[in-house]
Amino acid sequence: MKLLFLIADGMGGWPIEELGNKTTLAAANTPNMDMLAGKGLIGTCRTVPKGMAPGSDVANMSLLGFDPATYHTGRGPIEAAAQGLQLDPDDLVWRMNLVNLSEFDENGTMYDYSAGHIGTDKSVPLVEKLQAELGNDEFTFYPGIQYRHLLVHKGGAKKMEAGLNIRPPHDLTDKPIDEDIREFAKSPLMDKLVRDAVDVLADNGTKAVSIWPWGQGRPLILPPFEEKFGMKGAVISAVDLIKGLGNASGMEVIDVEGATGLVDTNYEGKVEAALRFLEHGDFVYVHLEGPDESGHMGSVEDKIKSIERFDSRIVAPLLEKYPLDKANYVITCDHFTPIETRTHDETPVPFIMTSPRLIPSGEKSFTEETADRTGIIIPDGHDFMQWVLNKTR
Secondary structure (H helix, E strand, O other): OEEEEEEEOOEEOOOEHHHOOEOHHHHOOOHHHHHHHHHOEEEEEOOOOOOOOOOHHHHHHHHOOOOHHHHOOOHHHHHHHHHOOOOOOOOEEEEEEEEEEOOOOOOOEEEEOOOOOOOHHHHHHHHHHHHHHHOOOOEEEEEEEOOEEEEEEOOHHHOHHHHOOOOOHHHOOOEEOHHHHHHHHOOHHHHHHHHHHHHHOOOOOOOOOEEEEEEEEOOOOOOOHHHHHOOOEEEEOOOHHHHHHHHHOOOEEEOOOOOOOOOOOOHHHHHHHHHHHHOOOOEEEEEEOHHHHHHHHOOHHHHHHHHHHHHHHHHHHHHHHOOOOOEEEEEEOOOEOOOOOOOOEOOOEEEEEOOOOOOOOOOOOOOHHHHHHOOOEEOOHHHHHHHHHHHHO
16 A cells, blocks of 8 residues: 655644634644544654754654664755755755844844745845855855755865854744854854855845854765665655755655745645656655744744645545555654744654554544544654554555
């Protein structure tokens, strides 16, 4: 049987007073996931190993069956794998956001980690300008999509910059950046590069006033997914993070036109791409970024909307084409992105798993609470994939 992993990034959350102390998942109208909760098995999975930051990089690596403690080197290297960059083992790869700050100074505040969700059509020329004016034998700027780009420091993995601890900008919305400014200052090289970038980006007509390098590490190496799990697999996502994990593990990476990573993404295109692949493949990992972005923005309305669209426009049409007697499903999120904190949380995530071999949970709804009360928990997220296969084969 086919196996479908359907991932609503950041879907988990905490009870919100304005929703009657319900989470956004519990408040959302999700008849398809609720039905599957009754016909399948539900529980929780710890996708983030203790001691590691609760990032989508770590969590999705776990869900795909790879131990982050062994393979994770940083966010930047995963996204570099998406672009297929030719890198040397000692290169240091940074994820580089275009951001909106009050100022790059100890008195500065992070206004927006995404520079107003800048469009790719506007961001790529800015990164190309940065490369033209600041790129050299040591630093190369690589354009990505929207606000997500890359900076490669040639041979930097053997230099002190590899040890800098710059916080992810999505953790800093409306917060002071003094800690990070002091951290950048430990490297005169990086400090000057960012300050020079601020000058290059001045008066460009967008909200992108600075770069924000973070998540640096050596190039990523993963074992082949098909050899490890015996399935021909594919990933479908708008974001380079998921594409990079797919590329690095030898999976097929399917691009979908109009996939934005936001609430307005091309849901139908993702479903069509999954169905085409399953005509010859065994496993598909369909990733939706919208709930996470809504959580970072602190929008209750958009997070509920993105969860409901995930249910009605991803889960429902896939179930129609591949009902439960033809495919097994896992529906989950990689991590929590609570509205209250607007950042990631390491709380074990709720999941649904379906298979004719399983005894159904009998739950009437799929929420963080119903998943938690079953008492079923996968303590090490990287074991989840094999656990699912053992239960369904």
